[in-house]
Amino acid sequence: MNLIDRFLSDEQDPKAVEKVLGKLNDMLTANEELIYMAVQKKPAVNLLPDCIAVSNKRIFYCEPGNFGITMNFKDISWKSVKEVSFKEEIFGSKFICVPLHGENIITEYIPKVQARKLYQAAYEQLEDYKEQQRQAELEERRSTTSPVTVNTVPSEPAEEPVALFSAPPAEPIHVEEPEDETTLKLRKLKSLYDKHLITQEEYEAKKADILDSL
Numbered sequence: 001m002n003l004i005d006r007f008l009s010d011e012q013d014p015k016a017v018e019k020v021l022g023k024l025n026d027m028l029t030a031n032e033e034l035i036y037m038a039v040q041k042k043p044a045v046n047l048l049p050d051c052i053a054v055s056n057k058r059i060f061y062c063e064p065g066n067f068g069i070t071m072n073f074k075d076i077s078w079k080s081v082k083e084v085s086f087k088e089e090i091f092g093s094k095f096i097c098v099p100l101h102g103e104n105i106i107t108e109y110i111p112k113v114q115a116r117k118l119y120q121a122a123y124e125q126l127e128d129y130k131e132q133q134r135q136a137e138l139e140e141r142r143s144t145t146s147p148v149t150v151n152t153v154p155s156e157p158a159e160e161p162v163a164l165f166s167a168p169p170a171e172p173i174h175v176e177e178p179e180d181e182t183t184l185k186l187r188k189l190k191s192l193y194d195k196h197l198i199t200q201e202e203y204e205a206k207k208a209d210i211l212d213s214l
Contacts, residue, residue, distance in 0.1 A: 010113045012039040013049055020051045020062045023071060032057045036121040038114035040107065043091040052095060052107055054121045056128075059084075059097060061105065076105070078129035084122040086115045095119065185210050 007017045016039045024034060032055050040049035051062040059081070061074040080099050087094045089108075093115035097105040110118065186207065193203040 007034075007037040010038075010117060011111065012037060012114065013041070013046070016049050016051055020053065020071065023073070024053055024060060024062070027060075027073065027075075028055065029057065035125065036117055038095070038110050038118040040109045041092060041111050042109045049109075050107060052110070052118060054118060054125060056125055059122060061107070078126055079133075081126055084119060084126060086110070086119040088112055088115070097122075182210060182213075 004014070004018055004021060007021065008014055017037060020037070021034075028034070035054045035056060037051060037053040039051050040046070042049065048064040048068050050064070051060075053060040053062065058075045058077040061076075063072045063074075064070070065072045076097065076099060080101070082098045082100050084098070085096045087096065092109045093112050095107045095110050095115055095118055099105065189198075189203060189206050189210070192198045193200070198206070
């Protein structure tokens with residue numbers, strides 16, 4: 001009973017919640033948890049309301065069929081959702097789910113308080129999913145780059161790149177001989193690349209800059 005009470009906090013229809021909840025619990029996968037449920041409240045007769053439930057993995061749409069004898073369930077996972085929103089109207093609110101592909105899924109007559117909390121729960125879960133995807137992509141990028149480039153950060157050559165942008169102080173004579181200075185810069189640049197202190201793209205870019213300055 002406590003489980004049902006969790007989803008009656010905003011005057012949801014108890015019969016609808018009890019009927020849907022029993023079937024939804026059988027559909028949940030490992031580590032999936034229901035977070036919020038909203039129940040449609042039509043302005044006239046509200047015998048067979050639709051329900052929308054949000055879990056940490058997807059949105060469930062629960063529609064009664066055959067005069068309430070059966071229940072039709074549809075779901076959309078967070079990876080297939082582009083965004084969610086709601087719009088308050090005279091009779092309740094519309095809850096709108098925008099999928100990455102296909103038409104928007106619109107459910108009308110959701111009580112305003114329930115619509116706000118439904119949106120909040122759905123928005124938070126969608127953002128959590130997007131953040132997990134961003135972190136996974138970041139980790140994948142890190143794993144595909146060279147470990148030498150990522151992990152090797154020697155302290156002593158840290159000042160060497162400065163030589164790419166200024167004349168070497170130890171040999172001021174090269175200031176008067178542009179060709180020798182250019183050769184020296186290219187040699188130092190090649191040395192940095194050979195030591196894996198810069199990537200090939202950085203090496204090619206710096207080399208092009210030096211040659212362009214001739």
